[in-house]
Amino acid sequence: MNEIDEYKDILREHGLRVTSKRLGIVSLLKGFDYPVDAKLICEGLCDAGICINLSTVYRALESLVEVGVVRRINFSDDAKVFYELNRGGHRHFLHCMGCDELISLDVCPLSDFQLALAKETKYRVVSHNLDIYGYCPKCQVRK
Amino acid sequence: MNEIDEYKDILREHGLRVTSKRLGIVSLLKGFDYPVDAKLICEGLCDAGICINLSTVYRALESLVEVGVVRRINFSDDAKVFYELNRGGHRHFLHCMGCDELISLDVCPLSDFQLALAKETKYRVVSHNLDIYGYCPKCQVRK
C-alpha cells in the first residue's frame, strides 16, 4: 500500500469520497515543503492536467483540513491563507521582509512555556502560532 | 500637557495634520486593552458622535501606524487585521477557541531564542508574532 492509499483510507474513514481532485491536491502538496495558497494549488493542478475550479479547491482544502490531512496557515504579512500537508508536528518560519524568503525552523522554543502557561491560566492549550520576521543577509546589504 | 497633546505633537512632528478623526481613533483605542478591527473603530466613533467613513478609518490607521502611534496585528484564526494603541513593547495573546476570549500575556518567551536565531541565520531579526490557542476553563466544561 503506497502513500496515496493512506490518504484514500483517511478520506473514507471520515465518510468522504475519494476523488481525483482531492488526491490531486494531496499529491501536489507533497511536492512542496513550504505552505502554498489556493490559487497556486489550482494552477499547479491545471498544469498537471487535473483541471479544477478554484471554489472546488477551497472546498476540498476545507475537507482535507477537517480530516487532518492538510493544515491551514496564516502569516501576518499576507492577507491570504496558506496550506501545507500535515506531516505531524508543527513548524515555524523565519520570513525575510525584503525578498520574502522563507526559512523553516526545525526547533520550537515554546514547549516548556506552553506547559507553564496552561498550568497558570487553567487553559487547555491546543496549539500556537509563531513566525519571526527580519531581513536576510542579502537584503541587509541591499538596503 | 495632557496625553492627547502628546499625540498631536507626534502627528505634527511627522508632518501630518491634527484632525478630529485621527484624535478620535487614538482616544477610542485608548479605551481598549485588546486589538480591535477597523469596522469596530468606525462604529465606535460613530456611536461617540464622531462619524467617519470606513475608508478614512483605514487611511488614518495607516498614518498612525506609520508614525508609530498604532500597531497592526494579525491573528491566524481570523483573516482581518486588528489594531491597538502602541504602548511600547509587544504582547502575545492566549485565544480561547470556544468563546473567543482573549488573554493578554505579560511575558514574551522569545527574546533569548530570537538572539540565538539571529546569530545562527545571520538574519537581522526585527519582530515576531506569537499567539497561543486553546480552550478556557469554561469552554472545557461546555464541551
Place this chain on the structure above:
DNA sequence: ATTATTAATGCGAACGATTTGCGTTTGCAT
C-alpha cells in the same frame, strides 16, 4: 483675521481572496 495651499475626508467603485447557490456530474452502495 483672511486667503491660499494641499492634506485629509467622504463617497462609490474596484479589488483580491474566499464563500455560496444551484444545476450537473460522479463516486459508491445497492
Place this chain on the structure above:
DNA sequence: ATGCAAACGCAAATCGTTCGCATTAATAAT
C-alpha cells in the same frame, strides 16, 4: 447496472480592504 447523495463547475455574492476623484478643512502665507 441503477439510484442517490456527495462533489463539482460556474457565476454571483460576500468580506475586508484599497483606490480615484471631487469636496472639505487644517495649516501656512498674507
